Amino acid sequence: QKEVEQDPGPLSVPEGAIVSLNCTYSNSAFQYFMWYRQYSRKGPELLMYTYSSGNKEDGRFTAQVDKSSKYISLFIRDSQPSDSATYLCANTGGFKTIFGAGTRLFVKA
Amino acid sequence: NAGVTQTPKFQVLKTGQSMTLQCAQDMNHNSMYWYRQDPGMGLRLIYYSASEGTTDKGEVPNGYNVSRLNKREFSLRLESAAPSQTSVYFCASSERSDYGYTFGSGTRLTVV
Numbered sequence: 001q002k003e004v005e006q007d008p009g010p011l012s013v014p015e016g017a018i019v020s021l022n023c024t025y026s027n028s029a030f031q032y033f034m035w036y037r038q039y040s041r042k043g044p045e046l047l048m049y050t051y052s053s054g055n056k057e058d059g060r061f062t063a064q065v066d067k068s069s070k071y072i073s074l075f076i077r078d079s080q081p082s083d084s085a086t087y088l089c090a091n092t093g094g095f096k097t098i099f100g101a102g103t104r105l106f107v108k109a
Numbered sequence: 110n111a112g113v114t115q116t117p118k119f120q121v122l123k124t125g126q127s128m129t130l131q132c133a134q135d136m137n138h139n140s141m142y143w144y145r146q147d148p149g150m151g152l153r154l155i156y157y158s159a160s161e162g163t164t165d166k167g168e169v170p171n172g173y174n175v176s177r178l179n180k181r182e183f184s185l186r187l188e189s190a191a192p193s194q195t196s197v198y199f200c201a202s203s204e205r206s207d208y209g210y211t212f213g214s215g216t217r218l219t220v221v
Contacts, residue, residue: 095140
């Protein structure tokens, strides 16, 4: 079992849809959770990080952590074609960060 | 503000050749990292440097060496390249790893 697992997709949605991206993780000791966005042939870009459980909102993006089920979610409201990218979740403890393999998202105009 | 700069962007090597990937950051971050990204496997840590003067192995260090030249620069060296090292290599830096990384744009390496 991978330490952080993501559905690879691709996930295709129409413009304006609400997108839900999900990960599961296995290491309960790691308390920080991140979401990165990676455009084709570019480096990952940090979108959000959260500590422990709960929600965090930044514009159209909401990150949610449910430690009881070891589940991480990223919600994108009013999705735009510019949101088309690969989304990586990550789980961090100290200098060790475990990344998911990423979910490819396509938002159709 | 350049962030994290990696050179070269592309490289083709023959098996057994050596090369050094360069990385520099201008954000005054203490920690720097080298990752490789392979399809379906996500990002895997090769080496990291928690602060100037220190380096430590990550998940996949075999076949690589690193040098933290100063606070800004962290290089990755392949002494004898193998086809299994064909990958996209990313350098990253952070002030505190818990708050996430700033990544460079990557080096696409092909070993034939």
